[in-house]
Amino acid sequence: MxxxxxxxxxxxxxxxxxxxxxxxxxxxxxxxxxxxxxxxxxxxxxxxxxxxxxxxxxxxxxxxxxxxxxxxxxxxxxxxxxxxxxxxxxxxxxxxxxxxxxxxxxxxxxxxxxxxxxxxxxxxxxxxxxxxxxxxxxxxxxxxxxxxxxxxxxxxxxxxxxxxxxxxxxxxxxxxxxxxxxxGRSMGMALTSCTVPAAGRPTFDLPEGEMEIGIGIHGEPGRHREPIADAKSIAKQLVDPILADLDFTGAPVIAMVNGMGGTPLIELYLMYGEVIELLGAAGVTVERNLVGNYITSLDMAGCSLTLLRADDEMIRLWDSPVQTAGLRWGR
Amino acid sequence: MxxxxxxxxxxxxxxxxxxxxxxxxxxxxxxxxxxxxxxxxxxxxxxxxxxxxxxxxxxxxxxxxxxxxxxxxxxxxxxxxxxxxxxxxxxxxxxxxxxxxxxxxxxxxxxxxxxxxxxxxxxxxxxxxxxxxxxxxxxxxxxxxxxxxxxxxxxxxxxxxxxxxxxxxxxxxxxxxxxxxxxGRSMGMALTSCTVPAAGRPTFDLPEGEMEIGIGIHGEPGRHREPIADAKSIAKQLVDPILADLDFTGAPVIAMVNGMGGTPLIELYLMYGEVIELLGAAGVTVERNLVGNYITSLDMAGCSLTLLRADDEMIRLWDSPVQTAGLRWGR
Incomplete structure (x- = not known):
């Protein structure tokens, strides 16, 4: 550790x-x-x-x-x-x-x-x-x-x-x-496990070359494991189940690409680029977004996607001033 | 990778x-x-x-x-x-x-x-x-x-x-x-290497149980390697060489505890707590700070400390409004 x-x-x-x-x-x-x-x-x-x-x-x-x-x-x-x-x-x-x-x-x-x-x-x-x-x-x-x-x-x-x-x-x-x-709907994935300090070893084994789709923020099991794919395919595996669960068309959407703690920002930006392309193709209009580490899982590498089907009042409240260390104010 | x-x-x-x-x-x-x-x-x-x-x-x-x-x-x-x-x-x-x-x-x-x-x-x-x-x-x-x-x-x-x-x-x-x-003066350390995508393998080997003190942001060699120590000792190994290089007393100081990309925020906050205790004991007054990932090294785990011996004009300029995705405005 x-x-x-x-x-x-x-x-x-x-x-x-x-x-x-x-x-x-x-x-x-x-x-x-x-x-x-x-x-x-x-x-x-x-x-x-x-x-x-x-x-x-x-x-x-x-x-x-x-x-x-x-x-x-x-x-x-x-x-x-x-x-x-x-x-x-x-x-x-x-x-x-x-x-x-x-x-x-x-x-x-x-x-x-x-x-x-x-x-x-x-x-x-x-x-x-x-x-x-x-x-x-x-x-x-x-x-x-x-x-x-x-x-x-x-x-x-x-x-x-x-x-x-x-x-x-x-x-x-x-x-x-x-x-x-x-x-609001979310879906996450992990490239690695996290390690809880008191345990001293990874919460689960995720071999080199494999990823877990649908992971929880404590390392709870997701939907399935598979060989690591490219960012485009991973983005699709996050976007599709969310869009299948709720209709996000016809409303302003707030999107968050969130890092699990051990994934650098350059990869999160890259994932956002893939996500926004898929959402655009699906007719979903993202009006506001967050990209970064907001709800993490210790040192886990991976990311999650959250979409919120917002309305005008939510967007207005989203745009209101905020002063906290963890959440930047802005688009 | x-x-x-x-x-x-x-x-x-x-x-x-x-x-x-x-x-x-x-x-x-x-x-x-x-x-x-x-x-x-x-x-x-x-x-x-x-x-x-x-x-x-x-x-x-x-x-x-x-x-x-x-x-x-x-x-x-x-x-x-x-x-x-x-x-x-x-x-x-x-x-x-x-x-x-x-x-x-x-x-x-x-x-x-x-x-x-x-x-x-x-x-x-x-x-x-x-x-x-x-x-x-x-x-x-x-x-x-x-x-x-x-x-x-x-x-x-x-x-x-x-x-x-x-x-x-x-x-x-x-x-x-x-x-x-x-x-301004800085000093960094790494718990792991980073992996450049085109290389596909870690830039250097840093065995389990070891850390490198004085690491560069591209994985360039630092001062030495040693067994992983507690956060208190690591903080001292970052603070001491900086204070030995420049007198930071008698001026308002801006301090940054920066993550290298793969280290979660909870550890960076913990490090900041150790750093601020050491600086206080050394008579250094931190007036403003940043804790987070600002200058990273891909997925490297580790952190760096930067201290700036500021003056009133620098503090005034620090406090001026800024609107960028990467740097939050505030104390």
């Missing part, structure tokens, strides 16, 4: 120190492992929190700041945060207008966010939840029933962050969130 | 298509492989170009846009662009106020930019040049005499881009550029 770490036990603690030292948008509650905005949102506006296992950086901590999240809970590596962390975040960020929980569909995350929402309700805080379940690769998977929650989470956190910043009510913010969740 | 490409011969052509499709800040002259701003700078202002071998993305093409570069020439993989490319870029972006060439100190780049500057002068265009030679690792190296030009290039392109945007003259912009070059 080749990693820039002190010890497998200290990775998250140490990384949170670096995030706090480098990112002027955030402060970190190290005891609870919650990342908060350094300048809290104005009182009276809806607050938004998310969280999940660590190892997917910049998600979610890098999305805390003006125009996106109010707080993010950092779980252990690839492991849901606890209800206590979520409750601490919820009570801290609520200013009376209620709190939206953004939850990726993994069994542990769903269970813990549910418990936190109940505890928050007991404390008099209004909480709503949106579930992201956008991965078209497989129906059930290693860590969840139903579809896994992946790349749409990034787009959702940007869009609903802007909605809350505008002063929408909790019901309105939640409605936007649900619309984004309903209209 | 596991890469998201169509064929080793087409990597740069294909990647440039993706860059143009995704990045609203730029348009690409595919024949000359020059990346230009989609909205050119106002006439009468100094123009700035850079360029170098491909494989270091987002540098330089990702730094083309408002507040940074006017154009970037993309060479073959790890190979200098040609004088023709540089001349095309220079003549296109000049609007009468002259053009600054930002050149990293590699023999081919220096020679070709010199020739392009002469050809431009023959055509009546005033050109000045700043050389970046900031790598404290080794005096001479595989591709150059003197120090290699690495991370300071990123900070320099941001700062002088703002100076040109403000309307400074060519002499003034060049003076700022030289001051940045004089006051």
């Amino acid at each position: 080749k990693k820039l770490i002190n010890s497998p036990d200290d990775v998250i603690t140490d990384a949170l120190k670096g995030i706090e030292a480098s990112d002027g948008n955030v402060r970190v509650d190290h005891e609870n492992r919650v990342i908060y905005r350094s300048a809290p949102k104005e009182a009276g506006k809806v607050a938004i929190i998310s969280g999940g296992g660590s190892g997917h950086e910049p998600m979610h901590g890098g999305f805390v700041g003006y125009g996106m999240l109010d707080a993010a809970c950092a779980g252990q590596m690839f492991t849901s945060p606890t209800p206590d962390q979520m409750l601490a975040a919820t009570t801290t960020v609520d200013s009376g207008a209620g709190v939206l929980h953004i939850v990726k569909n993994y069994t542990g995350d769903v269970m813990n966010f549910e418990m936190a929402a109940e505890l928050a309700a007991d404390a008099g805080i209004e909480v709503t939840t949106v579930l992201v379940e956008d991965d078209v690769a497989v129906q059930d998977s290693l860590y969840t029933a139903g579809r896994r929650g992946v790349g749409t989470t990034v787009l959702l956190e940007k869009i609903v962050g802007a909605a809350a910043e505008e002063g929408m009510t909790l019901a309105e913010v939640t409605a936007v969130a649900q619309r984004v969740s309903d209209n | 596991k890469k998201l490409i169509n064929s080793p011969d087409d990597v740069i052509t294909d990647a440039l298509k993706g860059i143009e499709a995704s990045d609203g800040n730029v348009r690409v002259d595919h024949e000359n492989r020059v990346i230009y701003r989609s909205a050119p700078k106002e006439a009468g202002k100094v123009a700035i170009i850079s360029g170098g071998g491909s494989g270091h993305e987002p540098m330089h093409g990702g730094f083309v846009g408002y507040g940074m570069l006017d154009a970037a020439c993309a060479g073959q993989m790890f190979t200098s662009p040609t004088p023709d490319q540089m001349l095309a870029a220079t003549t296109t972006v000049d609007s009468g106020a002259g053009v600054l060439h930002i050149v990293k100190n590699y023999t081919g780049d220096v020679m070709n930019f010199e020739m392009a500057a002469e050809l431009a002068a023959d055509a009546g265009i005033e050109v000045t040049t700043v050389l970046v030679e900031d790598d404290v690792a080794v005096q001479d190296s595989l591709y150059t005499a003197g120090r290699r030009g690495v991370g300071t290039t990123v900070l320099l392109e941001k700062i002088v881009g703002a100076a040109a945007e403000e309307g400074m003259t060519l002499a003034e912009v060049t003076a700022v550029a030289q001051r940045v070059s004089d006051n």
Whole structure:
């Protein structure tokens, strides 16, 4: 295992120190492992929190700041945060207008966010939840029933962050969130496994010359393995299942080509070029895009594609200012 | 070799298509492989170009846009662009106020930019040049005499881009550029080699359990190899040679922890935490920072540290607006 770490036990603690030292948008509650905005949102506006296992950086901590999240809970590596962390975040960020929980569909995350929402309700805080379940690769998977929650989470956190910043009510913010969740689809692939520091060896074996199509962000099995193909064929294997699942024509689309952590930017740009050609041929109009590392899987090499069938309101919210370390503002 | 490409011969052509499709800040002259701003700078202002071998993305093409570069020439993989490319870029972006060439100190780049500057002068265009030679690792190296030009290039392109945007003259912009070059120092390390697509195998062997300290961005040999150490020790091996080379106390410092392309963000944040602790203990005050992939080496795992001994003017220019895909604006 080749990693820039002190010890497998200290990775998250140490990384949170670096995030706090480098990112002027955030402060970190190290005891609870919650990342908060350094300048809290104005009182009276809806607050938004998310969280999940660590190892997917910049998600979610890098999305805390003006125009996106109010707080993010950092779980252990690839492991849901606890209800206590979520409750601490919820009570801290609520200013009376209620709190939206953004939850990726993994069994542990769903269970813990549910418990936190109940505890928050007991404390008099209004909480709503949106579930992201956008991965078209497989129906059930290693860590969840139903579809896994992946790349749409990034787009959702940007869009609903802007909605809350505008002063929408909790019901309105939640409605936007649900619309984004309903209209986002993703598909990923891996060239290599990732290595969880505590395990010290690759999560799975993927021999030289082979790739896995439909991989999950924790290395969960995808659809199948096959010999490594060219970028054009790989792009097709990401685009086709997404387009087969939802009609993306006739609406402005936001597209994200996301790196899994170990793939350099030049390859992601190259993949975007292939994806956009296929989408154009299919009559899909991409109005906004992201290319880069946004929802990663430690050091895994590979990429994922997310498409969001947007509408005018989503595009307007996408274009609203945001100040976070993890998501650049712009087209 | 596991890469998201169509064929080793087409990597740069294909990647440039993706860059143009995704990045609203730029348009690409595919024949000359020059990346230009989609909205050119106002006439009468100094123009700035850079360029170098491909494989270091987002540098330089990702730094083309408002507040940074006017154009970037993309060479073959790890190979200098040609004088023709540089001349095309220079003549296109000049609007009468002259053009600054930002050149990293590699023999081919220096020679070709010199020739392009002469050809431009023959055509009546005033050109000045700043050389970046900031790598404290080794005096001479595989591709150059003197120090290699690495991370300071990123900070320099941001700062002088703002100076040109403000309307400074060519002499003034060049003076700022030289001051940045004089006051920047870098040091890198690798956990793995990179693999150049056309070669199809790692540039060098770096066995499991070993790392190389002082690595260049093309895999040029560094200072020495040793068993992989913890992040704290690695940070010290980057910080110490830089502080031994220049006094960074008593001035505002801009620090960059840069990923080599294959290292995930969580490890870069962790490294930043270690670096900032060492710098604090040494009495160095970091006022601004970057953590992420800015000057990469294909899929190499590892990182580099760059420190710039700044002054109030550089900090002011650092804080000026910028709109490029590769460099986020902010603290």
